[in-house]
Structure formats: C-alpha cells, structure tokens
Amino acid sequence: MKHQKIVIAAALLAMATTSQAGGLLTNTNQSVAFNRSFAREGAISIDGVYFNPAGVVFLGDGVHISLSIQNVYQTREITSSFSVPAFANTPYEYPFKLNGGAEDGSKFYKGKASAPILPSFQVAYNKGNWSLQAGFGLTGGGGKATFNSGLPSFERQVSLLPALINQQLPTFAQLLGQQETPATSYSLQSYMSGQQYDFGFQIGAAYKINEHLSVFGGARFNYIYNKYQGNITNISANVGGNNQNLYNYFDDKVKALTEKATAYQTKAAEYQAQAAAATDPTTKAQLLGAAQQFAAGAQKIAAGADKLSSSKELVKDRYLDCTQRGWGITPIIGIDYRTGKWNFGARYEFTTKFNIENDTKRDDTGQFQDGVNTPNDLPGILALGAQYEVKKNLRVMASYHYYFDKDARMDKNKQRDLAHNTQEFLAGVEWDVTPTVTVSAGGQRTLYGLGDGKYLSDLSFVTSSYSFGFGAKIKVAKNAHLNVAYFFTDYSKFNKQYDGEIKVGTQSIATKNTDIFTRTNKVLSAGIDIDL
Template identity: 40%
Template sequence: MTIKKTCFLLLLTLATSPVFAGGLLTNTNQSVHFLRNPARDASTEIDAVYTNPAGLSLLTDGFHLSLTNQSVFQTREITSTFAPFAANNNGSPTKTYKGEASPPVIPSFQLAYKKDRFVISAGFAISGGGGKATFNHGLASFEAPISMIPVSLTAKGVNTTAYSVDEFMEGRQFIFGFQLNGTYKINDMFSGALGMRLNIVNNAYQGHLRSIQINPVHPTLNPTGATISANTFFSNAATAAQGASNSLAPIIAAGYGSSTMAQLVSAGVLTSAQVTQLSTGLGQNVSSLQASQVQGAYNTAAATYTASAKATADKELDCTQTGWGVTPIIGLNYHYAGLNIGAKYEFITKLNIQNNTIVDDTGLFADGVNTPSDIPAYFAVGAEYQLCKKWKVSGGYHHFFDSDAKMANDKQKFINGGVNEFLFGSEYQISDMFLVSAGGQITRTGVTDNYQSDMSFSLSSYSVGFGGAINVSPKMRLNLAYFFTNYNKWTKTSSNYNGTNLAGTDVFYRTNKVFGIGLDYKF
C-alpha cells in the first residue's frame, strides 16, 4: 500500500511552482513595472536592476529607488476521474480538488546609484515560490490508494462499499533573492553589467492524513458492516490471523503438518466447525490444504494486515527546509537614437534544500536530508522603441533551461528544453503627470505528459497586464497595475492511475491575478 508515500510527497511539491510569472522555478515579475507592461527586458528605468542591469547606464546621475508590493490571488484546480472515488463521492467517480495561494504582501525593492559611466545597483524580491498553498481536502494522488481499500477487500470476499478520510496539507515556499550588480557604460551605444543573486530558501510543509474509515462486512470482525476505523479493522484482522496461526502450531509440532484439514477432522484432531472457521478467515475452503499450508497462509495474512494497519494509521508532518545558492548574471545593452536593446543571461544555480523535521510519521523526511532543487539558467532579450516623444513600444523573449536543472526524483528528464515566453507591450505619456501602459505575455511550457501530476504541473498560458503611473512630484512617481493569467487546461489519462493498476484521468487548471502598487523615487 502506497498511502503514506504518495500523500506526503505532495507537500514537497505543491508550493514549488511560482505564484508569479516566469519559469517552473523562477519569478520574473519582481516589480510593479512588469505588471503594467510585461515587456521590460530593454528597460532603462529603475526596474532594470532585475530586468536589464546593463540598461541602468541610461539613468540620470544620482540615487534611484523603487518600492513595490504585489498582492497575489491564485488557485490550482485538479478535476480527477477515478471509478473507486464513487465510494466517497455520492456515487460519482469525479472529484475536484482545489488549492489556494493568496499572499497579500509580496514586497520588493530596487536601488541604484549612477555616477558618470558607472552604476552600482541592488535589489530584493521573491525570486522563486512566493506564497502558501492550502489543500483542505487533499489531492487525488493520495486519496486514490485509500479508495482502493474497498476494492481490495471486496475482491477478497469482504464486501466494502464506502470509505472516508480527513486529509489536509499546506505548503509554503519562499526563495528570497538579494541581487547586486555593477554596470559600466562602454560608449554611447554599448554598456555591460555583471551581477549575482544570493538565493535563500525558506520552505515549510504541514499536513495530516487521519481517520480513514471503511464499512467492511466481516462475519467475525464486523458482522453488521458498520463504519469502522480502517486501522482498527486491519489491526483486529492481524490479531485474528496471528491467533489462527498460533492455534495450528501445536498440531504441526505434534507431527500433523503435512496432514490436510479433512484428515485432521477424520482423526479427531480438529472439528468441522474449526475448519469452517479457518476457511472463513482466509475466504476459501481449506479442507484440502495441509496444516502447514494453512498456517503459512495465516502468517502471510497477519503480515499483510499488520502492514495495512500501519499504512492506515494517522500520519502527521511538520517540516521546514532551508538552503541557499548563488546565481551569476551577465548583461549587455545597446542604445541608438530611439532604439534600445537589452539582453541578460542568468547561469544555473546549484541548490540543495535540507530537511529540518519536527514531526514525520511518514519516514520520508529524515532530519538533515538534502534534496536537489536547482534554479535553471535563464536567457532574456528585449527591445524598446520610441515611436514618438510620448509613445513607445517594446517586446521580449525569455527561455528557461529547465531540463538542465536537477530536480527531485529527476523530473527534469520529463522536460523538453524548458519554458519559452514571448512578451509585448506599449506605454503612452498622456501628460507630464500621467502615463498609461499595457502588455501581454505568451507562455509555452516545455514539460511532457510524464512531468504532469497533481503534485506539480505546468501549463501554457497567456497573460495581460495594464496600469499607469502618476508623477506625484518631479522626484516621485506612483505606479499602479493589474495582471492576470489565463491558463490552458491539460488532460492526462493513465492506465495505472497513481499506481493502482486502474485507469484514471486528471484535468489540470489554475488561475492567477496580481494587484501591484509601487513608488519610484530619485534623489
């Protein structure tokens, strides 16, 4: 039985997908500027600390500061169809599992100081993860093995038609990114940048699997078919099976091990009622079996019931994870007249996260164990063109090298290259005080069907962001934005659904909405 394994593997992965835009493990919307116009890869404003560090050479001399808060509202929805679910879903094989991640405060800042040809800049943002996902009713990946208990018992002659379980899990993941850049203006057209980001991981996972209930009709253990704890039923069954085995031990020790049950009745060693009881316990007629064979069958049954009792006992998990890694960054910017082109490359970040376990009834999260969780390399290039004094347009391209980043259980093997993003946007200066902007992003995931599970899935999507800026004073600007993403559904059908050897289907979907507000200040 795989109940405990599939249940809590989810806790490691339910929060690993970022609640922001970006790749599988990378957040790219690290300022409000991105929300109101996602195509920022050729930015020459303060948000270029992250998006285009080489473009900072076009800032005016002095200090520049930007503060942002993002409020994120995201849901993850998995519609699962599996025939055994009908025993806990009013006869319907289809259940919908929904998780929510709604952090109201996601802060970030960018700071730069420019003097002549040189710029020193720093920034902080949630570079990966970014929130807490809560599944109040679990997920199909660990309910499926539980739903197989009635199927398995019924197949063994113990009619069971229903089950229930109390399931809950919550995961929180943050990768705090502290970035430092140096930018140099080579000439009027070219500038370059070198930087690094320190990534600090802080994850927390809590969950439980409690009170698995079933209604087996068993002539001795539960003759009325009342709802009973699965752990209690299997524990009692193990005790009864071991008792039956022990009752045969003296008979075998007396030299009757090779005698059949029928022969033992004829010899007066056993009664017909005792043989009937032994047959009932195994769910088969044992009259023709030897005493040693019957004892062996009961020993096997006792071991199986003991394992089932252990698997259906209440499980708790309380685990945090920590780790850190450094991302080297290089950038190049080209500027001529109204055209600006920016490019950057972030190298792969080798990263292991370590378990700091308080409670682990699963035996899967030993304290101090490390799990690989590399942040993939990332390439971005973009262009911005000033059509006229008040109007400019922009575009960009992102590629995440996800298949080269080591992941838990080698999931990177199920990715064809990585995520690709195509971005476009525009902004218009209405007056000296007001600016409006909008843009979009098309995301094409690189994962394969084997990658997708309710524990971790990636979907292609398109996003739209819009907003504006208000020049409160010559030195201060207020930014406001709204950003939303529409995802494509992904349907996965399996002939061996979650290891049950039965067919089942999952349909993956998610929603994402982000509100942003920020201040830019120069001094």
C-alpha cells in the same frame, strides 16, 4: 508511458509556487512596472536593476529607488479520474464514485495559494559612467498553497480499499466463524500545505562605455526556504452499513483472531496433556489428533492475524512536517545599446546549481529523511528586449525570455521529462497621457515544454498561459512616482492520460488514469519610484 508507482505512504508532498509569472521556478514579476507593461528588458528604468541592469546607468547621476508591494491570489485545479481494469463491470471499477465522485468516475480538487504581501525593491547609485546597484525580491515561489481535501494521489490508494477488503471478507469469515458484509464506500481526511520561497538579493555594477553602449556584471544570492506539512487521517470504509475507521476495524479483527488463536493453542495443549495421560492407544491417538488439529488451526489463524496486522499498518494516520533549506549564487551579465528612438537590452543569468537539505520533524512516509539533500537548480535565463519611441509620449516594447530548464537538475531528474525549454513572448505599450500620468498595458505568452505530461503531477504542475496587465504611473511629487497595476493569467488545460500502478502492501494493481490540470492567477500591486 512507463507506469507510475505509488504507495499510500508516499503521497504527502506538494510543491507550492505562488505569484509565478516566469519559467518553471522563476518569478519575473519583480516590479509594478512589469505588471502593467510586461516587456521591460528594453526599458530604461529603475526596475531595470532586475530586468535590464546595463541600461540603468543611463538614468543619470543620483540615487534611484523603487519599492513594490504585490498581493497575489492563485488556485490550482485538478479534475482527476481513474479506472481499475481488474475490477471491470463491478462497483469498484471507478473507485472515486465510492466517495462523492461524478458518474464518469472523476473528482475535482482545488487548492488555494496566496501571498498577501510580496515585496521587492531596487536601488541604484549612478555617478559618471558607473552605476552601483542592489535589489531584493522573491525570485521564486512566495506565499502558501493549501489543499484542504488533499490531492488525487492521496486518495487513489485509499479508494481501492473497499474492493480489497471485500476480497478478504471470505477469509475473515472463515477464520472468525462469523458473517462479514461487503464494504460499499470509503472516506478519509487529508490536508496538504506547502510554502516555497526563493529570496534573491542582487548586487552588481554597470559601466557606460559611451553614450550608446553599456555593460553590467553582478550576482544574485539565493536563499531557498520550503516548508511542507500534511496528513492523511481517519481512513474509513462503510462495512456492514457502518462507517468504520479501518485502523480500528483491522485492529479489532487482529485482536479477535489473536484471541481465537490463543484459545486454539490452549485447546491443543489440553488435548496434548490428556493424550500424555491416556493409556488406551485408541483414545491416545484421538486426543493427539485433536491436539494437532487445534494446533494447526491456531497456526493458520495466527498467520491470518499477522497478515491483517500488516494491512492495519497501511491505513494508520500519517503525518509529514519537513522544512528544506539551501542557497546558491547566480552570476548575471547584461548589455544595453541605444540609438535614436530605439533601445535594446539583454540579460543572461547563469544556471545556479545547488541542493536543498531536509530538516524533518516528522515523516511517516519514509520519503523525506532528515538531512537528505535534493537537487534544486535554478534554470539559466536569456532575456532580450527592445523599446521604440513612436512619439515623445508613446512607447512600444517587446521582450523574449528563454529558460534553460533542461539544464537545471531537479528531484529524480524530472527535468529530463520536459520536451523543450520554456519560452516567453512579451509586449507592452506606455502612453504619457499628461506630463504627470502614464498609462500602460501589456501581455505575455508562456510556453512550457510539457511534452506528454510525464513532468507533471498533482504534487507540482504548471500549464502554458497568457497573461494580461494594465496600470498607471502617477507623479505625486517632484521626484516621486506612484505605480499601480493589476494583471491576471489565463492558463490552458493540460490533459494527462497515463497508465498507473498502485502498490498496496505486496499487491500491485494496474490503473488507467486521467488528470486535467489548470490554474488561476490574479495580482494587484502598488509601489513608488524615487529619484534623489
């Protein structure tokens, strides 16, 4: 794998995608009915405005409304370790051990993401052979993800500082003429929060060709809003038994070196003046020699101060406050066919190509310049489904989702690092226990094409997963049903091993890295369906 190049100033962005039950950038949990049975593309229901829009026309004449509220809680978990071959057999070979890491050199990072209220609605007006439809939901992202202790990529560069400081101590000692003690540990304060929202408003119309076949055409307007705030502050190291803020530590050294260089320049000028006044050739030569010696010393010390001043800039506090916005329109087509106890549905969403633009209030990283546009395409989706009526009160269903991720442009074309497009396999069952109570359950298998993991970083990652859900639909009025559901996702662990290269100033240091990624996801939801 090619080297990953990182600098301290470029580690302040995390993609925060919550409530994701679909592909890389897509939320498919657009109704409570989905959360309790998953496979909805073959169902005839009001939530079909999203899942099977062509089938909604078979609901009959009238107005059909569905409102859903979801509560989502997620975590992102990273176990990261790395070693520095150049520091082998020294205390600095496994740098994370210098700041609370485990004996094997690894360190655990956990981010929390939540969306207390994630709303969606679908509405359809059916008359004769026509169905006019509209829907709204967060079709991507939602909520806020926070890493209160930063991320591995934040800390890797900082963790090298004790070793790098110790390399410079002899120079400090020589230039300042004082004893310097080794650096033995480091610390920092870092924080990252990210929000990512894709607000989707969909409109369209379905037409019933005959009692068996219907078609749909429509579009979804997508408005993207992302906000990222982060910082790296108080980068410190234990030097001489005291925890030192390195910016202040280097600043003090720079001032001491500058004062010493000024004193040497003053001395050189004094000897130069004395040499000019001397009449004895031997004395004159000695004074000129002393002047040159002090001038050379001043020049050497000043050069050291300049170099140290550059190092000081690498460890100053850094902040990021960036908002991104963009929009795009997704054309959607669908078809539904029913015969006997079977119903078949299909939906195709075209790849949506658009950019998001940076609105940057502060960027100490130099990576998110104000006004810059970044590709942020939404992948196309092919969704197929079928439902079979085993009995009048028992239905089974299955669906298949295929996401065209590799056709969707991403920042730095990272979609090219995917091994294949995302696939999902879904199944569910519904049982009408009584005329007023329906219970259901379902499952989903999501397979991402992550390949060797180049696509993944601690800034943004997903892993393949299993999701399981269950719930009920309860008739609460003649024309209204209450839906409740709970689902959770069991994510696999992805072990990414790769060679890295950390650049600190002009120095590049090779590393051996391992990141183990996983997540958790829990969703509780409730909603109501109304027929008028």
